Amino acid sequence: MSSSYHVLCLSHDPAITVGEYGHRPEPALAAITAGIDGHAGCDLVVGRYSYPLVEVCCPASRDQPAKLTCCHGGPVWLDRDWLRLLAAGYQTTDPLVEAAVKKVSSLCWPWERLRRLRMELDIELREPS
Numbered sequence: 001m002s003s004s005y006h007v008l009c010l011s012h013d014p015a016i017t018v019g020e021y022g023h024r025p026e027p028a029l030a031a032i033t034a035g036i037d038g039h040a041g042c043d044l045v046v047g048r049y050s051y052p053l054v055e056v057c058c059p060a061s062r063d064q065p066a067k068l069t070c071c072h073g074g075p076v077w078l079d080r081d082w083l084r085l086l087a088a089g090y091q092t093t094d095p096l097v098e099a100a101v102k103k104v105s106s107l108c109w110p111w112e113r114l115r116r117l118r119m120e121l122d123i124e125l126r127e128p129s
Contacts, residue, residue, distance in 0.1 A: 003048045003054070005024065058078075068113075
C-alpha cells in the first residue's frame with residue numbers, strides 16, 4: 001500500500017491536518033517552506049500515513065515557521081512507535097524511566113509538543129508528574 005503525506009499543525013490542541021500532499025514527502029515539506037495560508041508562525045510537521053500515521057517529520061529548522069528549540073539542517077523522521085514510547089516515558093512515575101527520557105528526548109519532541117499528536121498516535125493522555 002502506498003503512503004500519503006499530510007501537513008499537521010501542532011499549534012492546535014489536538015493537532016489538525018492542514019493539507020494532503022500526495023505520495024511523496026517533498027511536496028509537503030515544500031509547502032511548509034513556502035508557507036501555508038492561515039498557518040503563518042504555526043508549528044508544522046509532516047505525517048506519513050499508511051492509515052494509521054506511521055511516521056512524523058520535523059522539517060529543517062530554517063523551514064519551520066514556528067520558533068522551536070530544535071535545530072537541525074534537514075528533515076528528521078521519527079517512527080510512530082518511537083513517539084508512542086516517548087509519550088509513555090513522559091507519563092511515567094518511575095524515576096529511572098524519567099531520567100532516561102530526559103537523556104534521550106530530543107529538543108524536537110518536548111512533552112507539550114508531543115501530546116498534541118495524541119489523537120494521531122492513539123495514546124491515552126496522563127499528565128506527567
